[in-house]
Amino acid sequence: xxxLNLYQLVALMLLVAGLxxxxxxxxxxxxxxxxxxxxxxxxxxxxxxAQLTEANAVLGQLGTLLVMGLAAAEATLVLAIIVVVSRxxxxxxxxxxxxxxx
Amino acid sequence: xxVLAKVAFAVYxxxxxxxxxxxxxxxxxxxxxxxxxxxxxxxxxxYLLLNTPFMAFMxxxxxxxxxxxxxxxxxxxxxxxxxxxxxxxxxxxxYLYALLAGLAPAAILSWVILKHPLASEGTPLEVPIxxxxxxxxxxxxxAFELISVVLLVAMSGAVLLAWERREKK
Numbered sequence: 192x193x194x195l196n197l198y199q200l201v202a203l204m205l206l207v208a209g210l211x212x213x214x215x216x217x218x219x220x221x222x223x224x225x226x227x228x229x230x231x232x233x234x235x236x237x238x239x240x241a242q243l244t245e246a247n248a249v250l251g252q253l254g255t256l257l258v259m260g261l262a263a264a265e266a267t268l269v270l271a272i273i274v275v276v277s278r279x280x281x282x283x284x285x286x287x288x289x290x291x292x293x
Numbered sequence: 294x295x296v297l298a299k300v301a302f303a304v305y306x307x308x309x310x311x312x313x314x315x316x317x318x319x320x321x322x323x324x325x326x327x328x329x330x331x332x333x334x335x336x337x338x339x340y341l342l343l344n345t346p347f348m349a350f351m352x353x354x355x356x357x358x359x360x361x362x363x364x365x366x367x368x369x370x371x372x373x374x375x376x377x378x379x380x381x382x383x384x385x386x387x388y389l390y391a392l393l394a395g396l397a398p399a400a401i402l403s404w405v406i407l408k409h410p411l412a413s414e415g416t417p418l419e420v421p422i423x424x425x426x427x428x429x430x431x432x433x434x435x436a437f438e439l440i441s442v443v444l445l446v447a448m449s450g451a452v453l454l455a456w457e458r459r460e461k462k
Contacts, residue, residue, distance in 0.1 A: 201339065208316065243417055249428040271450065
């Protein structure tokens with residue numbers, strides 16, 4: 192088994208943990224944490240593929256930087272949404288936030 | 294050196310695994326956040342092993358420094374730590390569905406990875422930061438500008454969403 196495969200398996204492990212968490216968690220914050228896990232796995236996979244094969248290493252690293260930037264933007268927006276939801280519903284339980292409009 | 298690299302890889306993989314389990318399994322959201330931070334440090338170690346110290350630095354700066362603080366704000370602003378929305382155990386069905394959702398893509402993807410293994414180069418070379426900067430300002434200029442626009446829009450959108458009008462009270 193080559194080094195690249197090992198890195199890909201670790202990234203896959205992060206994806207599995209994130210998918211498990213996003214289904215199992217019952218609050219929006221927990222789901223946000225799971226999404227961050229998955230994005231991290233994606234970044235690790237991209238950098239490993241770029242560094243360990245013939246692919247363009249600069250492109251891989253910049254791609255992961257973009258993923259990190261998008262993760263930051265996403266976390267900002269989700270934070271705002273969580274604040275609005277908890278202000279309006281009094282909770283961030285996903286089972287109770289089930290209406291689009293009061 | 295080869296053995297040392299393998300030992301370091303195993304240690305980082307264990308750190309990532311432990312952190313991920315803590316992040317998705319802990320009933321307290323603050324502890325889950327600590328698990329996420331541990332995972333992020335493990336991934337930063339993996340970046341160091343891949344000979345990309347700049348990415349490891351950015352991982353710590355952006356993820357641990359910015360994203361985790363944001364998640365912590367989310368935990369605190371929603372009082373999710375006290376009442377414990379995650380404290381009561383979920384119905385067993387939910388755990389089963391979650392396991393299924395995690396394991397189904399894992400089975401397919403790991404089958405593909407193990408069935409068609411890609412050969413990898415021996416030692417990854419470090420890309421100088423100058424090259425990365427040139428890439429950002431020459432070849433991938435549009436993506437660089439667009440990510441700034443996305444960040445600006447996300448920032449102003451978050452402010453707009455969370456804005457509390459004063460005359461309401």
